[in-house]
Amino acid sequence: xxxxxxxxxxxxxxxxxxxxxxxxxxxxxxxxxxxxxxxxxxxxxxxxxxxxxxxxxxxxxxxxxxxxxxxxxxxxxxxxxxxxxxxxxxxxxxxxxxxxxxxxxxxxxxxxxxxxxxxxxxxxxxxxxxxxxxxxxxxxxxxxxxxxxxxxxxxxxxxxxxxxxxxxxxxxxxxxxxxxxxxxxxxxxxxxxxxxxxxxxxxxxxxxxxxxx
Amino acid sequence: xxxxxxxxxxxxxxxxxxxxxxxxxxxxxxxxxxxxxxxxxxxxxxxxxxxxxxxxxxxxxxxxxxxxxxxxxxxxxxxxxxxxxxxxxxxxxxxxxxxxxxxxxxxxxxxxxxxxxxxxxxxxxxxxxxxxxxxxxxxxxxxxxxxxxxxxxxxxxxxxxxxxxxxxxxxxxxxxxxxxxxxxxxxxxxxxxxxxxxxxxxxxxxxxxxxxx
DNA sequence: CTCCTTGACAAACGTTTGTTTAATTTTTAT
DNA sequence: ATAAAAATTAAACAAACGTTTGTCAAGGAG
Numbered sequence: 001x002x003x004x005x006x007x008x009x010x011x012x013x014x015x016x017x018x019x020x021x022x023x024x025x026x027x028x029x030x031x032x033x034x035x036x037x038x039x040x041x042x043x044x045x046x047x048x049x050x051x052x053x054x055x056x057x058x059x060x061x062x063x064x065x066x067x068x069x070x071x072x073x074x075x076x077x078x079x080x081x082x083x084x085x086x087x088x089x090x091x092x093x094x095x096x097x098x099x100x101x102x103x104x105x106x107x108x109x110x111x112x113x114x115x116x117x118x119x120x121x122x123x124x125x126x127x128x129x130x131x132x133x134x135x136x137x138x139x140x141x142x143x144x145x146x147x148x149x150x151x152x153x154x155x156x157x158x159x160x161x162x163x164x165x166x167x168x169x170x171x172x173x174x175x176x177x178x179x180x181x182x183x184x185x186x187x188x189x190x191x192x193x194x195x196x197x198x199x200x201x202x203x204x205x206x207x208x209x210x211x212x213x
Numbered sequence: 214x215x216x217x218x219x220x221x222x223x224x225x226x227x228x229x230x231x232x233x234x235x236x237x238x239x240x241x242x243x244x245x246x247x248x249x250x251x252x253x254x255x256x257x258x259x260x261x262x263x264x265x266x267x268x269x270x271x272x273x274x275x276x277x278x279x280x281x282x283x284x285x286x287x288x289x290x291x292x293x294x295x296x297x298x299x300x301x302x303x304x305x306x307x308x309x310x311x312x313x314x315x316x317x318x319x320x321x322x323x324x325x326x327x328x329x330x331x332x333x334x335x336x337x338x339x340x341x342x343x344x345x346x347x348x349x350x351x352x353x354x355x356x357x358x359x360x361x362x363x364x365x366x367x368x369x370x371x372x373x374x375x376x377x378x379x380x381x382x383x384x385x386x387x388x389x390x391x392x393x394x395x396x397x398x399x400x401x402x403x404x405x406x407x408x409x410x411x412x413x414x415x416x417x418x419x420x421x422x423x424x425x426x
Numbered sequence: 427c428t429c430c431t432t433g434a435c436a437a438a439c440g441t442t443t444g445t446t447t448a449a450t451t452t453t454t455a456t
Numbered sequence: 457a458t459a460a461a462a463a464t465t466a467a468a469c470a471a472a473c474g475t476t477t478g479t480c481a482a483g484g485a486g
Contacts, residue, residue: 009433025325028240031474041435046475108324111378112238122385129386150387151402154379155372162371163364165324172335173342174363189364192417193410200409201402222463244444254465259445 010048012038014062017055022101026056026109056109057117063099063106064124070095071131081138085198086191088135089156093187096164107161129153140202148201156194223261225251227275230268235314239269239322269322270330276312276319277337283308284344294351298411299404301348302369306400309377320374342366353415361414369407 006012016037020029031052035042049055070091075084096103110121132153133143141148163170163186167178176182219225229250233242244265248255262268287301309316323334345366346356354361376383376399380391389395 023326025238025240027238028325030472032472041433042474043436043476044434047433052474108321111321111381112241113236113381118385121382125382126386146387147389147398148402150383150389151376151399152406154375154383155368155403155406158371158375159368162367162375166367168324168326169334169338170363170367172331173339174359176360176363185360186364189361189414190368192413193365193368193407195410196413197406197408197410200405204405243442245442255444256446256466257464260463265444 009040009044013040013045013048018059018101018105021105053114053116060106060117060120063102066099071128075135081135082195084135085195089191090187092160093183096160097183100164104165139198152198159190222253222257226253226258226261227271231272231314231318234318266327266329273319273330273333276315279312284341288348294348295408297348298408302404303400305373306396309373310396313377317378352411365411372403
């Protein structure tokens with residue numbers, strides 16, 4: 001059908017699957033549809049990926065591989081923690097912007113309990129939390145306080161991801177132009193939102209500690 | 214199979230479908246599975262709902278019907294806007310807690326572009342934004358500033374909903390007991406997070422306005 | 427040349443999909 | 457009591473599902 005760019009059939013299947021899964025969801029897409037979109041014979045899917053879920057598995061692995069790079073060296077101690085958080089948020093927004101479909105597939109199918117990927121997910125997420133614990137400490141929160149980490153972290157991530165996830169719906173509600181300026185302002189806005197929010201939580205924590213002494 | 218509580222077959226189908234859709238997603242659940250779970254003949258689904266998507270449609274309508282009640286009288290001018298926001302957040306958390314599966318189905322299938330429900334969603338969301346615009350104004354933001362509304366609102370909602378949505382994954386990462394105390398602390402925490410965040414955005418806005426004068 | 431692996435294909439596999447049909451029971455109204 | 461309406465059933469429908477089969481062409485190694 002579309003005959004996606006690369007001549008490597010495996011890459012073409014992957015690209016087609018990412019696009020279709022992002023649009024309709026994993027379960028709603030058939031292997032025939034993927035094969036047609038990739039301009040490839042159906043049998044090639046089982047040949048290269050050992051079945052349909054094999055594609056999803058590779059997609060999620062690729063997602064985490066790229067996603068982890070965003071957190072690389074994010075806790076730069078030569079900068080203020082506020083600047084680090086702002087930089088991190090910009091990086092995440094840009095990452096999702098440049099890998100929208102890949103991110104949407106991975107994020108949408110996260111809750112899906114395919115035993116073949118269930119283990120992968122928890123491991124990767126735990127890993128990710130570890131990476132930002134240093135920055136969390138410098139922001140005035142206790143990195144040992146799993147509760148706050150479990151609230152603020154997913155809140156930030158879900159905020160950004162959902163902004164892309166609900167794009168089709170939001171386009172009918174808000175008349176924005178989603179250009180460079182939009183994403184710049186968007187990143188700045190949620191950075192302000194969360195920086196002030198985290199500061200508020202840190203202050204509350206200090207207040208509690210003092211009062212229990 | 215399970216023969217859900219009610220004797221009304223339509224209600225039993227609805228209950229079974231909500232449970233199954235919440236677990237596996239709309240596309241991954243077959244009508245036979247729903248019928249079996251509801252203890253009902255397959256043909257009853259087309260008879261009562263005119264097909265599988267008819268069930269989803271009724272589910273989403275029921276969700277919005279209940280969800281709107283949460284925003285009823287939320288902008289109580291006898292209370293401070295901060296107290297209103299805190300109350301609203303508590304109400305939303307409690308609502309999702311008491312309607313978890315219904316909410317998860319509606320939220321998960323939101324991006325899905327079934328033309329039969331596409332119109333419904335945008336309308337309902339626009340309606341919802343209208344309802345909180347008064348409160349937004351009292352919090353120091355400009356309700357005409359669609360951008361901030363479009364950022365803060367969905368951020369708060371996605372934060373809460375995602376907390377429930379990723380529960381299966383998070384259970385493998387964080388060892389919490391999700392009891393009354395957890396939800397109480399959770400609501401208080403994100404209330405603090407967003408109240409300070411919104412205050413930060415409001416201050417920034419004031420600063421900008423002053424500087425452009 | 428022969429041998430063997432790899433890549434690609436059409437075709438068919440047995441299941442399962444959502445929906446419909448026609449017959450039958452149950453309920454309601456007259 | 458009888459007729460009409462509503463509820464429920466088993467069975468069948470074509471279509472689509474994910475996977476596998478057997479075959480054939482191409483290419484490198486010995």
